[in-house]
Every structure is written in structure tokens, then in C-alpha cells.
Ligand SMILES: Nc1ncnc2c1ncn2[C@@H]1O[C@H](COP(=O)(O)OP(=O)(O)O)[C@@H](O)[C@H]1O
């Protein structure tokens with residue numbers, strides 16, 4: 001059993017939103033590792049960061065991704081920082097991985113109103129987002145089968161692009 005597609009990318013790229021629509025389109029189930037983590041920990045992600053720290057969140061995340069890759073055969077969305085773990089990047093080498101990209105301005109706009117992402121909750125979200133992109137872009141590209149820029153398109157259009165890119169690549 002293996003996911004039809006694993007979706008990675010920065011916060012606000014639309015992994016959850018587009019991932020769900022993509023699963024609908026392909027007629028397969030959708031699973032989001034962030035939701036798995038919330039269920040496992042029994043509390044929201046912001047509370048895990050506050051109570052237990054980022055390192056503990058990443059430990060739980062690494063295990064949750066590994067389990068989901070084994071168990072899920074639909075579309076699987078990861079959290080934006082899952083690719084930071086080398087062990088996760090190694091596992092992803094065996095999978096079809098869709099990298100949804102988003103630029104700093106649009107990423108900050110999309111995530112700006114939410115308090116659910118503790119990493120972006122600081123005083124300067126634009127600088128934080130910029131630094132996050134600089135650190136992670138090479139990692140997303142290392143694992144990606146296809147890369148789709150989401151800045152200028154609605155989720156439904158992005159789904160069509162993903163399906164096209166995956167069909168062309170297979
Ligand atoms: N292509 C898009 N255009 C406009 N808004 C979007 C797009 N993709 C996602 N969004 C919005 O951005 C926010 C973050 O989307 P989400 O799917 O949670 O991203 P991620 O899971 O990658 O962090 C949501 O409010 C969502 O509706």
C-alpha cells in the first residue's frame with residue numbers, strides 16, 4: 001500500500017485544501033499528517049509546541065509520517081516542516097511527491113489570520129516566512145516528483161495542474 005500522491009510545501013501552499021480536492025478528483029481517501037498528530041497527542045499543534053517544544057513535535061511528526069506512508073493509499077498531506085527530517089526525506093524518495101510552492105507575500109497572506117501555526121506567530125511573519133523558504137526550498141525540491149506554483153491560481157485550477165503533471169510524468 002502506498003499513497004497515490006504525497007503533498008509537501010510551505011505553510012499556506014494549500015497542501016490541506018488542494019490535497020483534499022485532489023483526493024476527491026482521484027476518488028481516493030484523503031489524510032493529513034497534522035490531523036494524525038493532533039489525534040495522537042490529544043491536543044492542537046499550537047499546544048504541542050507550547051507544552052512540549054518543537055523537537056518533540058518533530059519526533060511525533062517523523063513517526064506519524066512513516067506510519068501514514070505505510071497505511072494510506074490515497075492522497076497524503078504532510079505538514080510544512082516534515083521534510084526537515086532526513087529520515088522522512090529518505091522515505092519520500094520511494095513516493096510520488098507533489099511540491100506545492102507559494103511565495104512569501106502570498107504565503108503570509110494565506111496564513112496571516114490563523115493562530116494555528118506557532119512557527120509563524122512571531123512579531124515579523126514576513127521575515128520568518130522568508131527564512132523558512134530559504135531553508136526549506138532545497139529540501140522540498142529534493143523530494144519532489146512535480147513542483148506546482150500556487151500563487152496565482154485557485155485551488156481547483158491547481159488540482160487540474162497536478163493531475164496533468166502526474167499523468168504526463170507517468
Ligand atoms: N490556491 C489558493 N488560493 C487562495 N487561497 C488558498 C489557496 N490554497 C489555499 N488557500 C487558503 O490558504 C489557507 C491555507 O491553506 P492550507 O490548505 O491550510 O495550506 P497548508 O496545508 O499548505 O498550510 C486556507 O485558508 C486556504 O483556504
Ligand SMILES: O=C(O)C1=C[C@@H](OP(=O)(O)O)[C@@H](O)[C@H](O)C1
Pocket residue numbers: 009010011012015016034045078079080081082116117118119
Ligand atoms: O511549517 C511547519 O513547520 C509547520 C507547518 C504546519 O502545517 P501546514 O504546513 O499544513 O500549515 C504544522 O505542521 C506545524 O505548525 C509546523
Ligand SMILES: [Mg+2]
Pocket residue numbers: 015016017034077078079
Ligand atoms: Mg495543512
